[in-house]
Structures are given as C-alpha cells and as structure tokens.
Amino acid sequence: MNEIKHHLTDALLMGYSAGNLPEAFSLVVATHISMCDECRSRMASFDAVGGELLMDAGTSEMREGSLDAVMAIIAGAAPDPLPSPTRRNFNRTFPEPLQSYVNCDIGDVKWRKIGGGVSQLVLSTSGKATVRLLHIPGGVAVPDHGHRGTELTLVLQGAFSDETDRFNVGDIEVANEDLDHQPVAELGVDCICLAATDAPLKFSGFVPRIAQKFVGI
Ligand code: ZN
Ligand code: ZN
Numbered sequence: 003m004n005e006i007k008h009h010l011t012d013a014l015l016m017g018y019s020a021g022n023l024p025e026a027f028s029l030v031v032a033t034h035i036s037m038c039d040e041c042r043s044r045m046a047s048f049d050a051v052g053g054e055l056l057m058d059a060g061t062s063e064m065r066e067g068s069l070d071a072v073m074a075i076i077a078g079a080a081p082d083p084l085p086s087p088t089r090r091n092f093n094r095t096f097p098e099p100l101q102s103y104v105n106c107d108i109g110d111v112k113w114r115k116i117g118g119g120v121s122q123l124v125l126s127t128s129g130k131a132t133v134r135l136l137h138i139p140g141g142v143a144v145p146d147h148g149h150r151g152t153e154l155t156l157v158l159q160g161a162f163s164d165e166t167d168r169f170n171v172g173d174i175e176v177a178n179e180d181l182d183h184q185p186v187a188e189l190g191v192d193c194i195c196l197a198a199t200d201a202p203l204k205f206s207g208f209v210p211r212i213a214q215k216f217v218g219i
Contacts (some may be wrong), residue, residue: 005035005134006038006040006170006172006173007167007170007173008167008169008173008174008175009038009040009041009042009044009174010031010034010035010174010176011176012044012151014031014154014176015031015041015045015048016029016045016048016107017198018031018032018045019045019048019049019052021053022166024077024127024128024129025127025129025131025133025154025198026125026129026131026132026133026198026200027127027131027133027154027198027200028201029099029100029103029125029127029133029196029198030133030154030174030196030197030198031154032099033097033098033099033100033156033196034156034172034174035054036097036098036099037097037171037172038172040205044158044196052129053217070113091207094107094108094109095108096105096108097157097158099146100158100196103125103126104123104125104129104135107187108159108194111123111135111137113137118142118143118145119138119139119142120136120137120138120139120142120144121136121137122135122136122137123132123135130200131198131199131200132198132199133196133197133198134196134197134198135194135195135196135197136193136194136195136196137192137193137194137198138160138162138185138187138192138193138194138195139187139192139193140186140187140188140189140190140191140192140193141186141187141188141189142158142188143184143185143186143187144184144185145184145205146166146182146183146184147182147184147203147204147205147206148179148181148182148203148205149177149178149179149181149199149201149203149204150179150201150202150203150204151178151179151199151200151201152176152177152178152199152200152201153175153176153177153197153198153199153203154174154175154176154177154197154198154199155169155174155175155177155185155195155196155197156172156173156174156195156196156197157170157171157172157173157174157193157194157197158188158194158195159171159191159192159193159194160172160188160190160191160192160193160194161188161193162185162186162187162188162193162195163185163186163188164184164185164186165181165182165183165184166181168188169185171217188202
C-alpha cells in the first residue's frame with residue numbers, strides 16, 4: 003500500500019470542522035479523511051479546539067452530537083466520530099461518504115465522455131461549487147488549464163502527474179489561481195479522481211476543441 007504524500011491544508015480542515023465548506027468541497031475533504039489516518043487525527047484536534055472555543059465563549063450551545071457523545075460515554079461505549087479507514091477495500095466500491103453520492107460500484111458508473119478519452123460523472127450537491135468523478139485513461143492528458151478559484155483533486159485509482167508532482171491513490175492536489183497545470187494520467191491502470199471546483203477553469207491561449215467541454219468544470 004502506498005503512502006499518502008499530499009494532504010489537506012489546515013485551512014480546508016478548519017473550514018470543514020467549522021462547517022463552512024460548500025458541500026462539493028466537504029465531500030472531497032471527508033473522502034480523503036476516510037482514506038488518511040494523518041488528516042483524520044489532525045481533524046480530530048481541530049474539532050477539539052473548536053469545542054474548547056465554544057466552552058470558552060461561555061455559551062450553553064452544544065455541538066451537534068455532543069449529547070449523544072456524552073450518553074455513549076455514560077453507557078460505556080465511546081462513539082466513533084469519524085469514519086474508519088476504507089482504503090484497503092474499495093476495489094469495487096468507493097470509500098464513504100463518496101459511495102453514498104455515487105450509489106453504484108466503480109465498474110457500473112455511467113460515465114459521460116467529455117472528449118480526448120476523458121469521461122466524467124457530475125455528482126449532485128447543493129451550493130455553487132461542483133464535484134465530479136473523472137475517468138482518465140492511462141497516458142491521457144487533461145488540457146492545460148489555470149484556475150479562477152480552488153480546485154481539489156483526490157486520486158481514487160491509478161495516478162497522475164503534473165508540473166508540481168506525482169499524485170497517487172489517496173493523494174489530494176489543491177490548485178488555485180497561482181497554478182497552471184496539465185495533469186497526465188500514468189500508464190497502466192486508468193486514473194479515477196474526485197474533483198471539486200468553485201469556479202470555471204481557465205484555458206489559456208489556443209483552446210483545443212476538446213477543452214471547450216471542460217469549460218463547465
Ligand atoms: Zn491526509
Ligand atoms: Zn486543475
């Protein structure tokens with residue numbers, strides 16, 4: 003099993019812990035956390051800090067689930083606040099909470115071709131940000147692009163490389179306005195990613211016709 007090398011930023015973990023992220027981003031963050039021990043424990047410490055801040059504020063407001071947590075401790079059974087790792091066994095199914103959004107096994111996804119051999123499945127979420135599964139055959143490149151907002155890409159199968167580094171299963175790439183890149187799927191197993199964006203991508207210079215199909219991303 004490969005080591006996860008690229009993790010969530012503190013800003014994303016804090017935003018998720020505070021419930022401030024759009025649903026599309028929350029899904030990517032929560033799916034990475036379910037695959038990554040390191041980010042799960044970092045998240046637990048942000049949750050603890052958030053709880054203390056609430057206590058310090060002297061409010062009687064209780065965090066969602068805290069009564070259940072107290073009751074569970076009283077009953078002698080500690081609650082499991084975050085999903086346990088599912089990384090080893092998603093050959094057929096996606097890790098949760100993603101599986102609940104896709105509602106079928108990896109082999110049964112109804113991919114829609116968007117050109118150049120790349121296919122996608124847009125997942126239904128509320129809010130302005132969008133999230134999709136991308137299927138990129140080995141050796142195929144996503145057109146070179148920049149970003150108007152934030153793009154989160156989580157690798158679920160295979161691997162891709164761009165100008166910054168190589169991204170393997172479980173790795174997450176956080177791209178923003180500063181980055182122009184051309185992700186290329188590694189030869190071998192097809193690359194499947196979960197990608198969320200809060201603004202359309204930017205295709206600079208000559209835009210190949212297939213890139214037009216990505217403009218909606
Ligand atoms: Zn991580
Ligand atoms: Zn990008």
